[in-house]
Amino acid sequence: MSLPHIAMALVISAIWGFSFVASKVGLDHFPPLFFTALRFLLVAILLSPFLRIIKGRMKPIFWIAITVGVFHFTFLYLGIFAAGGVTAVAITSQLIAPFSVILAVILLKETIGWRRILGIIMAFGGVMVLGFDPVIFNQLEGVILVAIAALFMSVGLILMRQIQNVGTMSMQAWIGAISALPLMLLSFSVESGQVESVVSMGWEALGALAFVVIVTTIIAHGGWYYLIQRYPIAVLTPFGLLAPIFGVAFGVMLFSEPITLRFVLGGVLTLAGVAIINLRTAKKSPGLANEPEV
Numbered sequence: 048m049s050l051p052h053i054a055m056a057l058v059i060s061a062i063w064g065f066s067f068v069a070s071k072v073g074l075d076h077f078p079p080l081f082f083t084a085l086r087f088l089l090v091a092i093l094l095s096p097f098l099r100i101i102k103g104r105m106k107p108i109f110w111i112a113i114t115v116g117v118f119h120f121t122f123l124y125l126g127i128f129a130a131g132g133v134t135a136v137a138i139t140s141q142l143i144a145p146f147s148v149i150l151a152v153i154l155l156k157e158t159i160g161w162r163r164i165l166g167i168i169m170a171f172g173g174v175m176v177l178g179f180d181p182v183i184f185n186q187l188e189g190v191i192l193v194a195i196a197a198l199f200m201s202v203g204l205i206l207m208r209q210i211q212n213v214g215t216m217s218m219q220a221w222i223g224a225i226s227a228l229p230l231m232l233l234s235f236s237v238e239s240g241q242v243e244s245v246v247s248m249g250w251e252a253l254g255a256l257a258f259v260v261i262v263t264t265i266i267a268h269g270g271w272y273y274l275i276q277r278y279p280i281a282v283l284t285p286f287g288l289l290a291p292i293f294g295v296a297f298g299v300m301l302f303s304e305p306i307t308l309r310f311v312l313g314g315v316l317t318l319a320g321v322a323i324i325n326l327r328t329a330k331k332s333p334g335l336a337n338e339p340e341v
Contacts (some may be wrong), residue, residue, distance in 0.1 A: 048278060055270055056286040059203025062267040064293020066259055067133040068301055070124060072138060073255035076240040076248065079128045082256070083120045084230035089260045090223030096111045097220040107210045108221050115203035119231075122196035130189025134304045135177055137294030139193040143325045144172040146201035154205060168319025171208055177311030194320045215272040284325045288318060 048056070073082050090236050091098070102107065115240045117123040121141070130136050145167040174194065183190065207218075234241060244252075274283055293313065 048282060049080060052277070054273060055155055055172075057272050057284060057289070058250055059267045059274075060289035061293045062262055063290035064137065065297055066138050066263045066267075067294040068297045069129075069255040069258040069263070070127050071133050071261065071302075072251055074124060074128045075238035076252035076255075077244045078234060078240055079116050079124045080121060080230060080234035080238055081241045083124050083245065084234050085256060086120070086259055086264075087116055087223040087230060088227040089108040089256070090219060091227055091266050093260065093265065094216055094220035094223065097214070097217045098224055099217065101213060101217070102311070104213055107206060109178075109225055110211065110216070111203055111206045111210070111218070112222040113229075114199055114206060115223040117229055119196050119199040119203060120226070121230070122192050126189045126192030126196055128189070129192055132186055132189075132302060132304045132312070133298035134295045135186050135190050136193050137182045137291040137298065138177060138317050139174055139190050140197055141176060141288075141291055141317055141321045142170060142197035143200045143204070144321045146198050147204050148207050148324055150201055155208075160327070163324050166320040166323030166327070170317050170324065171320075172314045173315070173317030173320060176309060176316060180307055180313065183313075206315070209264055215268055219268060223264075235303055238256040247283075248324060285322070288325065290319065 051199075070082075077085065126139075127136050148157075148159060148163055148167060152159060174190070177190065190338065291314075295306075299306055
């Protein structure tokens with residue numbers, strides 16, 4: 048990779064890591080489901096030029112949008128809201144990788160070797176270690192919700208593997224357009240204070256919303272797609288693994304979240320397992336890349 052592209056990949060990883068912080072700030076002000084709905088409504092508006100009917104692909108796009116936009120992000124933001132922090136969430140979100148491999152074996156009849164089996168065991172074992180950390184135990188509800196979110200994202204990735212010739216921006220635009228209404232209806236059914244949160248929105252809340260919409264969704268994912276077109280996935284995978292590390296670092300620096308030895312051990316074990324899975328998967332499927340979704 049050229050130095051400018053290495054710098055670009057690092058910046059994208061940092062953006063994805065900081066997205067956990069931006070999401071927490073946004074969820075401190077907005078009701079969780081309403082924040083999710085606002086994100087996708089704004090994404091749909093900003094990416095509306097990419098909202099073109101793609102013949103023969105709209106049905107799978109619809110189910111991808113429901114799985115990723117409605118279910119994944121609902122559980123993810125509810126998890127961040129329940130946890131009240133970002134460090135454990137950033138690590139737990141990496142369960143997307145082992146869930147994806149397990150579903151590929153079950154649904155696509157793929158075969159995996161001992162290395163990826165080891166990676167799966169390490170990833171889930173690391174999250175188990177995190178769960179028994181006395182500090183993280185107080186965030187256990189959030190960790191469980193984020194793990195469920197990772198499962199739904201892995202289903203979305205399996206669906207994405209079955210669809211071709213749909214660009215990143217088109218997919219993001221359709222996910223936003225299809226997800227916004229059901230999320231908004233769900234929010235107004237079970238939450239309160241939506242109008243008040245908009246009226247009383249300060250610069251921090253506005254900045255958090257703008258960051259996840261513009262910087263995370265449009266700039267970071269667009270930049271990652273640009274790199275995917277130029278480099279093998281195996282080259283880019285290690286940069287994607289930096290996102291949770293950035294997330295933990297930002298959580299510690301900005302929110303003074305505690306880091307214990309058990310947390311470090313659990314985090315290292317999880318990320319090592321995810322690294323094995325992603326690197327082996329990249330070698331097996333050079334055209335597939337899993338983007339962090341925050």
